[in-house]
Amino acid sequence: MKDFAIFWGCTIQTRFPFLEKSTRMVLEGFNLPYRDIDGFTCCPEKSLVNNIDHGLWILTAARNIALLDKAGVDLVSPCTGCASNLATVNSELHSNHKEKNKVNSILNEVGLEFKGNNKLRHLVPFFHDEVGIPAVKNKIIKPFNGMRIAIHYGCHMIRPSHALKNDDPLDPKKFDNLIRAMGAESVQYMTKLLCCGQGLDRIDQHENALHFARLKLKELRALKVDAMALCCPSCYLQFDNNQFLMEKEGEKFGIPIIYFTELLGLAMGYKPEDLGLDSHRIEATAFLEKWQRLNGDLSKTTELNRQLEAGFGIAQL
Amino acid sequence: MESLNFKLLEQCSKCGACYHICPSCLNLEGYDPRAVIKDVLAGQHEKWLSHKSIWQCLECHHCLEICFQHYGFENTMAAMRTLAAKKGMTPPQVKRGWDMFIKTGKLGEPVAPARKKLNLPEAAKSGAEDFKKMVKIYREAKTNPNF
Ligand code: SF4
Numbered sequence: 466m467k468d469f470a471i472f473w474g475c476t477i478q479t480r481f482p483f484l485e486k487s488t489r490m491v492l493e494g495f496n497l498p499y500r501d502i503d504g505f506t507c508c509p510e511k512s513l514v515n516n517i518d519h520g521l522w523i524l525t526a527a528r529n530i531a532l533l534d535k536a537g538v539d540l541v542s543p544c545t546g547c548a549s550n551l552a553t554v555n556s557e558l559h560s561n562h563k564e565k566n567k568v569n570s571i572l573n574e575v576g577l578e579f580k581g582n583n584k585l586r587h588l589v590p591f592f593h594d595e596v597g598i599p600a601v602k603n604k605i606i607k608p609f610n611g612m613r614i615a616i617h618y619g620c621h622m623i624r625p626s627h628a629l630k631n632d633d634p635l636d637p638k639k640f641d642n643l644i645r646a647m648g649a650e651s652v653q654y655m656t657k658l659l660c661c662g663q664g665l666d667r668i669d670q671h672e673n674a675l676h677f678a679r680l681k682l683k684e685l686r687a688l689k690v691d692a693m694a695l696c697c698p699s700c701y702l703q704f705d706n707n708q709f710l711m712e713k714e715g716e717k718f719g720i721p722i723i724y725f726t727e728l729l730g731l732a733m734g735y736k737p738e739d740l741g742l743d744s745h746r747i748e749a750t751a752f753l754e755k756w757q758r759l760n761g762d763l764s765k766t767t768e769l770n771r772q773l774e775a776g777f778g779i780a781q782l
Numbered sequence: 783m784e785s786l787n788f789k790l791l792e793q794c795s796k797c798g799a800c801y802h803i804c805p806s807c808l809n810l811e812g813y814d815p816r817a818v819i820k821d822v823l824a825g826q827h828e829k830w831l832s833h834k835s836i837w838q839c840l841e842c843h844h845c846l847e848i849c850f851q852h853y854g855f856e857n858t859m860a861a862m863r864t865l866a867a868k869k870g871m872t873p874p875q876v877k878r879g880w881d882m883f884i885k886t887g888k889l890g891e892p893v894a895p896a897r898k899k900l901n902l903p904e905a906a907k908s909g910a911e912d913f914k915k916m917v918k919i920y921r922e923a924k925t926n927p928n929f
Pocket residue numbers: 800803804805806807815838839840841842843844845846854855856859
């Protein structure tokens with residue numbers, strides 16, 4: 466596997482360093498060739514920068530990508546926004562040579578060149594496609610058998626598909642496959658592909674942001690899922706923090722929001738507190754207890770099976 | 783952004799398919815890009831620039847994905863936001879985010895004490911200085927009409 470730089474983005478490092486922690490733990494657990502490289506800026510956030518200065522949006526993303534060209538590494542991001550923004554600009558520049566030349570005329574002056582030769586991926590499809598389901602299964606020592614988990618993909622993990630090219634943009638499967646590889650049921654639900662709505666909090670429309678959070682959380686509460694799984698700091702903010710704010714106002718949902726890397730880390734046998742699960746605003750206690758209990762039950766089954774297997778064919782009569 | 787393609791928008795006025803998959807259309811009262819497109823085609827987009835709904839497009843790209851023209855409502859809404867921003871009409875938080883971005887190249891910085899507590903390595907260096915240099919060159923280039 467080719468070396469890759471990890472692109473943390475602004476939100477994880479500013480607000481949720483524990484998500485960086487669990488990501489590093491699983492990358493190391495799988496012995497993956499990742500590294501940090503100096504010089505990245507904001508990806509940048511499309512909904513902010515592109516509306517105000519399209520040219521600067523392109524240029525800033527192109528500069529980040531040019532750093533990969535210089536280091537000769539691929540990129541993986543645990544943030545859907547970063548992955549999608551960088552891939553969108555990458556694809557735009559590959560199809561527009563005039564714009565690419567313009568961009569490079571400026572980048573050359575700061576000693577860089579956009580080539581766009583390296584793969585840019587989000588962490589979830591990366592795990593699915595590059596690490597692969599069999600390798601993931603191999604690492605699972607505490608599976609989630611019996612647990613019901615609702616996946617929230619996050620729009621920008623899969624869209625725009627012409628740039629990301631990693632899954633069906635209207636019927637994605639890869640995150641589901643990974644959750645199932647960890648033994649859990651991926652609960653199918655009506656609002657599964659609905660946008661989280663966190664963007665509304667960034668334009669001073671908090672009530673509307675809560676309205677969107679509620680649409681999903683209400684459905685998941687009715688379905689009695691054990692947790693929601695996602696892999697985007699912005700979606701995480703929306704469902705953990707905004708759920709917490711609503712709970713403070715008396716609206717109970719009780720849906721723990723577990724990051725993909727936390728889930729995987731737990732299944733690999735890491736301790737919840739080492740993975741940073743104690744930093745969540747919505748407590749994961751009930752989720753963890755059920756999982757521990759089921760794993761206890763699982764090991765009982767294993768003991769039974771061990772005895773059965775040991776006796777196979779050589780019954781002592 | 784690129785200019786709007788009126789030929790494609792003409793098709794929108796007869797189609798409207800993405801309305802039924804758009805999360806903001808389905809869940810936010812008064813959000814309806816079909817009305818915006820109608821006014822754009824009639825040369826009357828001006829009134830939308832101060833309208834809060836142009837900022838309610840979540841850029842989820844659902845409309846783009848389902849569109850037989852691969853165009854989507856999102857282009858029209860982004861065009862409105864671009865024009866509004868040119869006139870200084872952005873929600874306050876957008877303005878704050880922009881200021882921070884231009885000043886630091888980022889929307890926040892790694893928090894050293896929290897990193898230490900979690901036993902995380904020191905964060906990689908930000909490219910802020912090079913970014914600022916680049917922005918300066920870019921802004922100068924933009925004053926050249928041939929750029
Ligand atoms: S990108 Fe905007 S207009 Fe398109 S479906 Fe999403 S919210 Fe609606």
